[in-house]
Amino acid sequence: MSMSANEIESMIKEALPDSVVVIEDLRGDGDHYSAHVKSALFNGKSKIQQHQMVYKALKGKMGQQLHALALKTSAED
Amino acid sequence: MTELDEGVKSRIEKEISSNEVVLFMKGTPVFPQCGFSSMVSQVLSHIGVEFKGVDVLAEPTLRDGIKSFSDWPTIPQLYVKGEFIGGCDIVKEMYENGELQELFDK
Numbered sequence: 059m060s061m062s063a064n065e066i067e068s069m070i071k072e073a074l075p076d077s078v079v080v081i082e083d084l085r086g087d088g089d090h091y092s093a094h095v096k097s098a099l100f101n102g103k104s105k106i107q108q109h110q111m112v113y114k115a116l117k118g119k120m121g122q123q124l125h126a127l128a129l130k131t132s133a134e135d
Numbered sequence: 136m137t138e139l140d141e142g143v144k145s146r147i148e149k150e151i152s153s154n155e156v157v158l159f160m161k162g163t164p165v166f167p168q169c170g171f172s173s174m175v176s177q178v179l180s181h182i183g184v185e186f187k188g189v190d191v192l193a194e195p196t197l198r199d200g201i202k203s204f205s206d207w208p209t210i211p212q213l214y215v216k217g218e219f220i221g222g223c224d225i226v227k228e229m230y231e232n233g234e235l236q237e238l239f240d241k
Binding site: 126 | 171202206207208209210219220221222223224225228229
């Protein structure tokens with residue numbers, strides 16, 4: 059079970075259209091990525107809420123099809 | 136997220152209300168079974184915070200239940216004074232910017 063970087067990026071962008079998404083494939087196995095997501099939609103949201111928004115964008119794949127996503131979020135300045 | 140069974144919910148509530156710091160993790164603090172759980176466990180020990188480790192691998196219903204309880208899809212999960220603080224990424228980020236130490240200085 060795995061996902062491609064493009065799949066992850068397009069799912070995030072579908073839910074957070076203004077987002078800037080930088081994804082790094084940590085091990086080349088389609089299962090371990092890092093992602094930095096920047097979006098104005100994060101403004102005023104706690105870190106937990108920001109991460110939950112990204113997990114919702116991934117529609118249940120996080121922790122299932124996608125084992126590890128080291129996630130960093132930042133609101134638009 | 137699967138529906139949260141009442142028994143599992145009260146089990147979780149009991150853990151997080153009767154222990155100031157609780158880490159739902161894979162494995163135990165001494166024998167963590169996953170890199171992310173190990174990372175958070177080490178960070179807490181490094182800053183001298185005592186915590187209760189709850190091994191979700193030993194209780195499969197808890198492993199899914201905790202994810203529904205906090206609406207968070209992964210393990211580990213850190214709770215302080217009954218409040219969900221975050222998973223590995225957030226705890227690591229808080230440690231790096233000093234927020235984690237501040238949290239325990241209160």
